[in-house]
Amino acid sequence: MFVWLWLHGYTSGSAIQQRRATMNQFTASDRMRLIKREHTQPELVVRRLLHSMGLRFRLHSKSLPGSPDVVLPKRRTVVFVHGCYWHRHPGCRYASTPKTRQDFWLPKFASNVERDNRKAEQLRELGWRVVVVWECETKDVMSLDARLRKVFLVAPAPQGDAGCSGQ
Secondary structure (H helix, E strand, O other): OHHHHHHOOOOOHHHHHHHHHHHHOOOHHHHHHOOOOOOOHHHHHHHHHHHHOOOOOEEOOOOOOOOOOEEEHHHOEEEEEEOHHHHOOOOOOOOOOOOOOHHHHHHHHHHHHHHHHHHHHHHHHOOOEEEEEEHHHHHOHHHHHHHHHHHHHHOOOOOOOOOOOOO
16 A cells, blocks of 8 residues: 555655545445446456457346346357455455454355356256356466367357356
8 A cells, every 4th residue: 555655646654644544534335336347357358358269249138137247149158257255256365254244244245146146047047058257267367268268169059058167
């Protein structure tokens, strides 16, 4: 944080303290409002990779359960780009749990996971293949590219979701 303050012209101790006080005045809802729901950086990484494979897709289809991030209609495949924190990527270091208000957060996270599973199952029942890409996977673009190529360019379309990461 100090580096950010220094880069933005806050050099004296009192100016830094003043900036910290201002940042602490944000309410939780103010901070949450800044979190993007669509067109996030991990989503853009996935979209660029799919586009580089020559795949064409639609975005955020409200007509499908769960409003998938990417929809490939010709392949009857949907892609969800899940944030590791909000969607509780098992075993991921980014899926930490807040120390405060756990009575709120634990049920919240559990309902997120339950909703994700329910929507994925609804899509499968409608004949869609479901692919889940985790936020942490987008940090290693080469590995993600290989995985997506395996799913989209090698695996046959719809009849199930073999080769796809569920949870």
